[in-house]
Amino acid sequence: MSGPEQNKDRAWGEYWADQARRGGKGTGCLPEAMHSIARAQQQCWSGFADALPHNADVLDLATGNGILLHWLKAMRPDLSLTGIDLAPQLPPPPAGCRTMPSTRMENIPLGDASFDAIVSQFGFEYSDVAATIGEISRLLRDGGTVGLLLHRGDGPILEHNIARREAIRWVLEEQSLFEALRRRMDKGAEGRARAIEHAESVARQGAHIFGQQSPAWEISEAARQTLALGAKDNVEGITRTFAVIAQRAGEEMDRLGDLEDACATADNRAALLALFAEAGFEAGETQAISAGAEERPFADFLPFCKTR
Incomplete structure (x- = not known):
């Protein structure tokens, strides 16, 4: 395989x-x-x-x-x-x-x-x-x-999920959220505060563009909570959590790509x-x-x- x-x-x-x-x-x-x-x-x-x-x-x-x-x-x-x-x-x-x-x-x-x-x-x-x-x-x-x-390729299920995939793509690729947060975290306590502010900003943008509770908001908010609740000296733990969130979001993009292909086959x-x-x-x-x-x-x- x-x-x-x-x-x-x-x-x-x-x-x-x-x-x-x-x-x-x-x-x-x-x-x-x-x-x-x-x-x-x-x-x-x-x-x-x-x-x-x-x-x-x-x-x-x-x-x-x-x-x-x-x-x-x-x-x-x-x-x-x-x-x-x-x-x-x-x-x-x-x-x-x-x-x-x-x-x-x-x-x-x-x-x-x-x-x-x-x-x-x-x-x-x-x-x-x-x-x-x-x-x-x-x-x-x-x-x-x-x-x-x-x-059906012309139905509301694919339409809904294409919008969801675009929201994930926006936060992972266009905003490069986790890379941006890791860069800020490298600068100590002040960097941690700036990382939280950045996650909040991306979450607000995501909610404005794609809607409250959209993946763009969900992923950014999960990152913000990870930063806010994590131990101040536990940078490695926060980084691991970021990796899990990003992996799951990427896997959802894969599934949504499969859905689009499946619709083409069915049509x-x-x-x-x-x-x-x-x-x-x-x-x-x-x-x-x-x-x-x-x-x-x-x-x-x-x-x-x-x-x-």
Whole structure:
């Protein structure tokens, strides 16, 4: 595996590990305020789940924090649910479900014809889709179904996250925040005071440009608090904390870059449909999913049935 791919895997692994430490709470890549998006997702999956056979075996690709497993289990307690994800550490799955960390969609160590349905919510499009479709075909029983909830490049989720990535880029690259703070810290107690003032200034600018609670404000405020609360002679400790904050911010930028690439893959709809057709699948009607009648669609739901 190449260096960039390892970095991406580590970024996602750290993300879901953090979710695990918090008990699996969180909204994944969704904006925190967009609870209506989650409700629309659940409604979408409710119709799919209703049509599954009794005691169906279901595989969730790129399960992440397991939110889809939780929803499906609540909708259909009889389902046998398995989730896979490339992250090495995942939050606990719902009772009676199992998850398989460190497992890529393109190479799933499970037996042929093991599942009645395979699903993915904002995960399939992150993969090498041709290889993943091959695995779906291998793992799915004849007559089995596939449900894919895919990102849209013209939707509010990508828009929100591109703005978030720009705020991170601004504070890390344009402002070079941590380099500027370290230079000031090298000048003793007076430098420490100037570093705090600089972090406060960048936080104010970030809030003005990108909004209060934006990453530009969050990162700068975290740096300010690190300086203000750290022991006056503990420069090394403060520097280590800066490195952790910068690393996590950089990993988020990597994840948001992955999201943009995934949207481009999902938007190349003709290519996806052709790959599924070649693998012996019949496509159902695509459904645009929105958070309300007046809202832009944030995703498309694509159903398939294995015909050969």
